Amino acid sequence: MGALANQLPIGLSIAAVLLLIALGLTFTFGQMGVINMAHGEFIMAGAYTAYLLQGLTSQSFLIALPVAFVVAGVMGLLLEWSLIRRFYGRPLDTLLLTWGVSLVLQQLARDIFGAPNVQVTAPGWLVGGVDLLGIRLPYNRMFIVVLAVVCVVGVWLYLTRMPAGRRMRAVVQNRELAGYSGIATGRVDRFTFLLGSGLAGVAGVALTLVGPVGPSLGTFYIVDAFLVVVAGGLGQLRGAVLAAVALGFLNSYLEFWTDASLAKVLVFVAIIAFLQVRPQGMFVLKGRSLV
Amino acid sequence: VDEPGAGAGASGDDIKVGILHSLSGTMAISEVTVRDAELLAIEEINAKGGVLGKKLVPVTEDGASDWPTFAEKAQKLISQDKVATVFGGWTSASRKAMLPVFERNKALLWYPVQYEGLESSPYIFYTGATTNQQIVPALDYLAAQGKKRMFLVGSDYVFPRTANKIIKAYAAAKGIEVLGEEYTPLGHTEYSTLVNKIADAKPDAVFNTLNGDSNVAFFKQLRGSGITPQTTPVVSVSVAEEEVKGIGPENVAGHLVAWNYYQTTTTPANDAFVKAFKAKYGADKVTSDPMEAGYNAVYLWAEAVKKAGTVEVEAVKKAAGGITIDAPEGKTTIDGENQHVAKTARIGLVQADGQIKEVWSSPGPIKPDPYLKSYDWADGLS
Amino acid sequence: MTALLEVRGLRVVFDGFAAIDGLDFTVEEGELRFLIGPNGAGKTTLIDVVTGLTKPASGSVRFGGEELVGKREHHIVRLGVGRTFQTATVFEDLTVVENLDLADSFRLPLRSLFRRRRGVSDAVASALEAADLTALADKPAGVLSHGQRQWLEIGMLLVQQPKLLLLDEPVAGMSRSERERTGELLHRIASTHTVVVVEHDMEFLRKYARKVTVLHQGHVLREGSVADVQEDPEVRAVYLGRAKGKAVG
Amino acid sequence: MLSVSGVDAAYGRARVLFGVGLEVPAGSLVCVMGRNGVGKTTLLKTVMGTLTPTAGRITLDGRDITRMPTHQRVRAGMAYVPQGHVSFPQLTVWENLQVTLEATGHRDPAAVDEALDVFPALRQFFKRPAGFLSGGQRQQLAIARALITRPRLLLLDEPTEGIQPSVIDEIEGAIERLHREAGLTVLLVEQYLDFALRLADSFVVMDAGEVVHAGAVEELHDEEVRRMLAV
Amino acid sequence: MRWGRISLVVCIVLLALAPVVLSPFRLGLLAKYLCFAIVAVGIALAWGQGGMLTLGQGVFFGLGGYAMAMYLKLKEAGSAGLPDFMVWSGVEELPALWKPFGNPVFALAAVMLVPGLVAFLLGLLVFRQRVRGAYFAILSQALAAAFVILLVGQQGLTGGTNGMTNFTQFFGLDLTDPNGQRAVYAVAAVVLGVTFLVAKLLVRSRFGRLLVAVRDGEDRVRFLGYDPAVVKTITFTISAVMAGLAGALFVPIVGIISPALLGIVPSLELLVGVAVGGRFVLAGAIAGAIAVNYAKTLFSEDFAEGWLYLQGGLFVLVLVFAPKGLAGVVESLRYRLSSRKPAPVEVAA
Numbered sequence A: 001m002g003a004l005a006n007q008l009p010i011g012l013s014i015a016a017v018l019l020l021i022a023l024g025l026t027f028t029f030g031q032m033g034v035i036n037m038a039h040g041e042f043i044m045a046g047a048y049t050a051y052l053l054q055g056l057t058s059q060s061f062l063i064a065l066p067v068a069f070v071v072a073g074v075m076g077l078l079l080e081w082s083l084i085r086r087f088y089g090r091p092l093d094t095l096l097l098t099w100g101v102s103l104v105l106q107q108l109a110r111d112i113f114g115a116p117n118v119q120v121t122a123p124g125w126l127v128g129g130v131d132l133l134g135i136r137l138p139y140n141r142m143f144i145v146v147l148a149v150v151c152v153v154g155v156w157l158y159l160t161r162m163p164a165g166r167r168m169r170a171v172v173q174n175r176e177l178a179g180y181s182g183i184a185t186g187r188v189d190r191f192t193f194l195l196g197s198g199l200a201g202v203a204g205v206a207l208t209l210v211g212p213v214g215p216s217l218g219t220f221y222i223v224d225a226f227l228v229v230v231a232g233g234l235g236q237l238r239g240a241v242l243a244a245v246a247l248g249f250l251n252s253y254l255e256f257w258t259d260a261s262l263a264k265v266l267v268f269v270a271i272i273a274f275l276q277v278r279p280q281g282m283f284v285l286k287g288r289s290l291v
Numbered sequence B: 001v002d003e004p005g006a007g008a009g010a011s012g013d014d015i016k017v018g019i020l021h022s023l024s025g026t027m028a029i030s031e032v033t034v035r036d037a038e039l040l041a042i043e044e045i046n047a048k049g050g051v052l053g054k055k056l057v058p059v060t061e062d063g064a065s066d067w068p069t070f071a072e073k074a075q076k077l078i079s080q081d082k083v084a085t086v087f088g089g090w091t092s093a094s095r096k097a098m099l100p101v102f103e104r105n106k107a108l109l110w111y112p113v114q115y116e117g118l119e120s121s122p123y124i125f126y127t128g129a130t131t132n133q134q135i136v137p138a139l140d141y142l143a144a145q146g147k148k149r150m151f152l153v154g155s156d157y158v159f160p161r162t163a164n165k166i167i168k169a170y171a172a173a174k175g176i177e178v179l180g181e182e183y184t185p186l187g188h189t190e191y192s193t194l195v196n197k198i199a200d201a202k203p204d205a206v207f208n209t210l211n212g213d214s215n216v217a218f219f220k221q222l223r224g225s226g227i228t229p230q231t232t233p234v235v236s237v238s239v240a241e242e243e244v245k246g247i248g249p250e251n252v253a254g255h256l257v258a259w260n261y262y263q264t265t266t267t268p269a270n271d272a273f274v275k276a277f278k279a280k281y282g283a284d285k286v287t288s289d290p291m292e293a294g295y296n297a298v299y300l301w302a303e304a305v306k307k308a309g310t311v312e313v314e315a316v317k318k319a320a321g322g323i324t325i326d327a328p329e330g331k332t333t334i335d336g337e338n339q340h341v342a343k344t345a346r347i348g349l350v351q352a353d354g355q356i357k358e359v360w361s362s363p364g365p366i367k368p369d370p371y372l373k374s375y376d377w378a379d380g381l382s
Numbered sequence C: 001m002t003a004l005l006e007v008r009g010l011r012v013v014f015d016g017f018a019a020i021d022g023l024d025f026t027v028e029e030g031e032l033r034f035l036i037g038p039n040g041a042g043k044t045t046l047i048d049v050v051t052g053l054t055k056p057a058s059g060s061v062r063f064g065g066e067e068l069v070g071k072r073e074h075h076i077v078r079l080g081v082g083r084t085f086q087t088a089t090v091f092e093d094l095t096v097v098e099n100l101d102l103a104d105s106f107r108l109p110l111r112s113l114f115r116r117r118r119g120v121s122d123a124v125a126s127a128l129e130a131a132d133l134t135a136l137a138d139k140p141a142g143v144l145s146h147g148q149r150q151w152l153e154i155g156m157l158l159v160q161q162p163k164l165l166l167l168d169e170p171v172a173g174m175s176r177s178e179r180e181r182t183g184e185l186l187h188r189i190a191s192t193h194t195v196v197v198v199e200h201d202m203e204f205l206r207k208y209a210r211k212v213t214v215l216h217q218g219h220v221l222r223e224g225s226v227a228d229v230q231e232d233p234e235v236r237a238v239y240l241g242r243a244k245g246k247a248v249g
Numbered sequence D: 001m002l003s004v005s006g007v008d009a010a011y012g013r014a015r016v017l018f019g020v021g022l023e024v025p026a027g028s029l030v031c032v033m034g035r036n037g038v039g040k041t042t043l044l045k046t047v048m049g050t051l052t053p054t055a056g057r058i059t060l061d062g063r064d065i066t067r068m069p070t071h072q073r074v075r076a077g078m079a080y081v082p083q084g085h086v087s088f089p090q091l092t093v094w095e096n097l098q099v100t101l102e103a104t105g106h107r108d109p110a111a112v113d114e115a116l117d118v119f120p121a122l123r124q125f126f127k128r129p130a131g132f133l134s135g136g137q138r139q140q141l142a143i144a145r146a147l148i149t150r151p152r153l154l155l156l157d158e159p160t161e162g163i164q165p166s167v168i169d170e171i172e173g174a175i176e177r178l179h180r181e182a183g184l185t186v187l188l189v190e191q192y193l194d195f196a197l198r199l200a201d202s203f204v205v206m207d208a209g210e211v212v213h214a215g216a217v218e219e220l221h222d223e224e225v226r227r228m229l230a231v
Numbered sequence E: 001m002r003w004g005r006i007s008l009v010v011c012i013v014l015l016a017l018a019p020v021v022l023s024p025f026r027l028g029l030l031a032k033y034l035c036f037a038i039v040a041v042g043i044a045l046a047w048g049q050g051g052m053l054t055l056g057q058g059v060f061f062g063l064g065g066y067a068m069a070m071y072l073k074l075k076e077a078g079s080a081g082l083p084d085f086m087v088w089s090g091v092e093e094l095p096a097l098w099k100p101f102g103n104p105v106f107a108l109a110a111v112m113l114v115p116g117l118v119a120f121l122l123g124l125l126v127f128r129q130r131v132r133g134a135y136f137a138i139l140s141q142a143l144a145a146a147f148v149i150l151l152v153g154q155q156g157l158t159g160g161t162n163g164m165t166n167f168t169q170f171f172g173l174d175l176t177d178p179n180g181q182r183a184v185y186a187v188a189a190v191v192l193g194v195t196f197l198v199a200k201l202l203v204r205s206r207f208g209r210l211l212v213a214v215r216d217g218e219d220r221v222r223f224l225g226y227d228p229a230v231v232k233t234i235t236f237t238i239s240a241v242m243a244g245l246a247g248a249l250f251v252p253i254v255g256i257i258s259p260a261l262l263g264i265v266p267s268l269e270l271l272v273g274v275a276v277g278g279r280f281v282l283a284g285a286i287a288g289a290i291a292v293n294y295a296k297t298l299f300s301e302d303f304a305e306g307w308l309y310l311q312g313g314l315f316v317l318v319l320v321f322a323p324k325g326l327a328g329v330v331e332s333l334r335y336r337l338s339s340r341k342p343a344p345v346e347v348a349a
């Protein structure tokens, strides 16, 4: 019973990880329709940023969060500016393009940092955990949950409350018309990519607390990240949040009752089954016009 | 024109040897270091005048963490480059993929990693440990420590599954209770549920056959859960110095590992090996068991060639039996029968500085027994 | 005459907003019916429901006695209901002829679809003619202008020979001479088919309409001859305004 | 104000405009006419910078804008209502207007109210995603969007398409007001001749990608010109 | 048309000459590329013509491959014996699932039917519900991931991560003998030819046009009286059958089938060839698959350390500068060469 109850915070913390890795995709994939397979490598860039910064000051881990945002964000911006912008309207091509990019980035990481994993030492205040009502809460997990919540709120405010977010959605929905409305579409695209990639960087820093830091880092998370967005509904923040939470709990209990492999397969099956009911994810905004 | 050409590798003043490891993909993390050690051995041998008066020329191929690619590149090294022998592989899957290629071409492979046993190909030399040189001693050690309740954690592939079968047979015979047996896919990074299961089962020890990156996630998440080495030590058989670095020593310190060699192993040969390795690749580099086994493989082959007086495969095979070198891990001898190597088993304790301190070792090299024929409790296994 | 299309008690709700609210609407066999009404009155929604694109909250749509509600789009087409879209949609990567041929082939058994098209059927040829697209026949439809697309779409509808044609603003964006061509075409078709036309162009309406239904806020406001409807004060208030309506000089 | 001279334009390999020349004096209202597919829309898109001319020159107030990005043309006072009920489908009506307002130089919220005075019906749909609007409602929104930028030069591509008669009157009134009172310059593509006749000062007729006739609006009553349009 | 004929003849001649001029090792590699080319034809159908970006083609490749491997393993083990991996996995009795695969007719049928059936069922489920575009792409990718995990987890049944290796015979052909290898190559070449022909006929048929229409306007197609789900399911099934065939041929040619061949990355790699060659043109897809895999061999042999840069970089360049792939480049070259019409004279206004 204690173990079963313990799965509750575990589900939540899995959800938080899923959310963090998927959040950036709500911009690049959800808003811009770019299936960015290099998203995982931006996560990796964030993790390596934390690695490089560690030891500089006593709070280098916290400092790594904004720095990683900028590092990964700028990488994303460069990717948009150099390649992606030629691909708008061809979402499926972006998948292949960015996959090529991700191969190159992985090799680059291997050449710069070496093939073996590197270690980011967690700050002292994130080591250990606390027992609450018999449930064990590791500090690093709690930190990730808090970070995920902060990021979600920020993204939500940005998308719904800020002119820049509105502008971004306008550009994505109709590039030509956005131009006719006086919006500098190119700049908006680059900024959107910067945000989405930057969030991946932040996720990367957080993931150093619980996972490996190496050139293959991105490949571990990329599929799950896309599944969250797909299950949630493209471009729907609340969908992504709900999907992450649902998948988190599903995963935690399925794995508890079966095993990790089977749980993963069952989660895929659950998603396919779910899409039978809601083919466009949890929340959809459908237009009336065809196509 | 394509003579199945192993042994033809000697031409003019050079002898070509193949090196076949994953330089890309998930396995690169581990295999690159083995390649480095093998290249070091080749360099050293060349510096001492080579073999049979000829220089060794390595031909490197990338197995790309992809088993069919290993088979393809092995074929290429044999029939295109006509190398005298190949050093390569890490995962059992890559070895199984290459095995028919070497057997068909009657060419030689030197495989440098501990593995699950139950194999003895006439065209493969196994310089890493088989199960009776690593897993069985580790179990003996745990039993001696009074650990009666064990939890098994492994990556989902052949080595962990076979290892755990052996462990369960051992446990059944020795009155040890196996509380759980869990597998996760390779590259899995989410261990909170598994850790919770362990916390719930309260074992005396965890036997860990996870491979590669998963170890990092496992140990980091284990540490957050309040499970400590004092209450529940984890014994790992695929975590060496290189992996400890990636996991972060603070996350594994106090846990146990089982190997045949550590960087701290005190032999004259090891002092030289570590020094040479650091000189070539950087002072921050560490050495590890598979690296050492790869390094040994090159020397063992070179000795066999010297003894045979030729690089021709059948002659080398015949000459190999009984060859002994003073390896960094101590004396190692090729078993002519099953082409494995006699090795000393060592249990180590991970230190806070990332090094591993030996806490127990077998009295001497253990004769390889890949089919565990000499163990009663293992009767039903093969 | 018998009722070909019978809509009864139809209600369509979007997010709590009733776009169609208790609509009864009947079209007799062989009729040419015009459907007008303010923007947002529910005209397109009505066509959407009949053709299966939108599911109603309640009510029934009977076509030749058969219930259409709940049927999938392509079934409804196969029963003989065809439509055009307010914003013309054609297959941009297919040529004009291929667009028409595809529309023409929908009754072929699946098996024979695996054969190659040889030449152009009579129906396609005459649709090309009617739509004045013969010169562009082998051009991809993607290069057509707004008006040309509209013509192509009408052509695609014609080759399908549906029993009931639902045209959503077919002449919007057409020049005067083209409106006239469309009007005449409509009359020709209407002599052998049942046609419902949604249109805002009053000039066009005056010229070609017989019976007109005015929709307002999701229900029928008036039904009658062009003259009746035009003089109706309520219709003038919600729809026509002070002007006599749009006309092409 | 706007001057187009010798402009060629193409979609990829397909050339559509051939040496088009056009003058839109400040404060005038010029109407472009022609059959379907002659290149009217293409001309407007070229003027707005969606298509880059392969030859020729476009100037605004004497300034060369041939290669200026679209959004800068909008900031320079041009606004465009594209053909065919175009909107940002997943933004609400309010967001559609707001996003345009935020991208204009003036950012005066009063501009929204002014625009909505022409289309009061839109107010009740503020929270509805534009993609859910009816065709005519969307077209009204499209015109309102353009008005919000407070343009000096307004380009309209068949603005009355799909709009109910009474609202067309409103649009006509509004454009006339802006034109007469605020000196708004308008370049209009319109098939609805009455509308054009009442508003326009002059007109051009296009055929097969070329301007084949240009003249004062009175000429539109000529049999000759009417025939040209009717071909 | 004339161009097409000429290049077709050239290709056939080249393929026929290959066994004479290439070493058995290189011929084996070429045969492997041909397998990937067969998959590529299916992908070009599903993706290029039908707009279904299938990132899970490895699954069907694998189903075909495993079906074939099961047969070959049983044949090798003889009537009493167990396949080698079952022995070391501790399986004592042949699992029921394996039994029918001892029959060559059943195995050959399964090579096509199993992938076809799986694709058909999946397509029916997914396409009827109008899952499409990026959703479909990512779902199919998840499918590949799940499939691999399943295979790996069933070690006793499938050989786990190792998969199955060590095949020496293929319907009487000795795979260790160069002549046997040549014969297997010939089979692959013929199957590729037939696959190409079938796909070509399909594309040119009305169904092919319908498929393009579905790609460009699935919803509009409904209003022409067709069910797009049927069109897509049929196409998806055909492409799966092609992948299955290719997988079955891969087994005797390369001598291994393992989950490593079927996961996300290999499935993506299959697409790369199609994208590089030109997904809208079947011949382009074939050429692309062969070229990309050849380049992979070449790069990884000559630049073992940095070949990912070359592979990734080359791929990115092609996508950016030749979005329609090599076929697109060829087409525009041909257009330039053959357009006799003088370019329109620019008249300054």
Ligand SMILES: Nc1ncnc2c1ncn2[C@@H]1O[C@H](COP(=O)(O)OP(=O)(O)OP(=O)(O)O)[C@@H](O)[C@H]1O
Pocket: A288, C014, C015, C017, C019, C037, C038, C039, C040, C041, C042, C043, C044, C045, C046, C086, D128, D132, D133, D134, D135, D136, D137, D162
């Ligand atoms: N999905 C939806 N959600 C909310 N409102 C909707 C939705 N679809 C349609 N509406 C509303 O339903 C009403 C009817 O729309 P419809 O398109 O049927 O009008 P119409 O009569 O065709 O108008 P028009 O002449 O402008 O084309 C409109 O007010 C529209 O905004």
Ligand SMILES: Nc1ncnc2c1ncn2[C@@H]1O[C@H](COP(=O)(O)OP(=O)(O)OP(=O)(O)O)[C@@H](O)[C@H]1O
Pocket: C142, C143, C144, C145, C146, C147, C148, C173, D011, D014, D016, D034, D035, D036, D037, D038, D039, D040, D041, D042, D043, D083
């Ligand atoms: N995207 C495109 N690619 C290629 N050709 C195009 C494209 N768009 C339009 N055309 C061609 O350019 C020509 C002019 O089209 P345009 O849309 O400018 O005509 P229009 O005068 O606005 O017609 P309409 O009155 O029907 O709107 C047409 O012949 C059309 O076939």
Ligand SMILES: NC(N)=O
Pocket: B090, B091, B092, B093, B113, B114, B115, B116, B159, B238
């Ligand atoms: N042999 C191993 N460790 O896979």
Ligand SMILES: [Mg+2]
Pocket: C043, C044, C045, C086, C168, D134, D135, D136
């Ligand atoms: Mg409408």
Ligand SMILES: [Mg+2]
Pocket: C145, C146, C147, D040, D041, D042, D083, D157
């Ligand atoms: Mg136009």
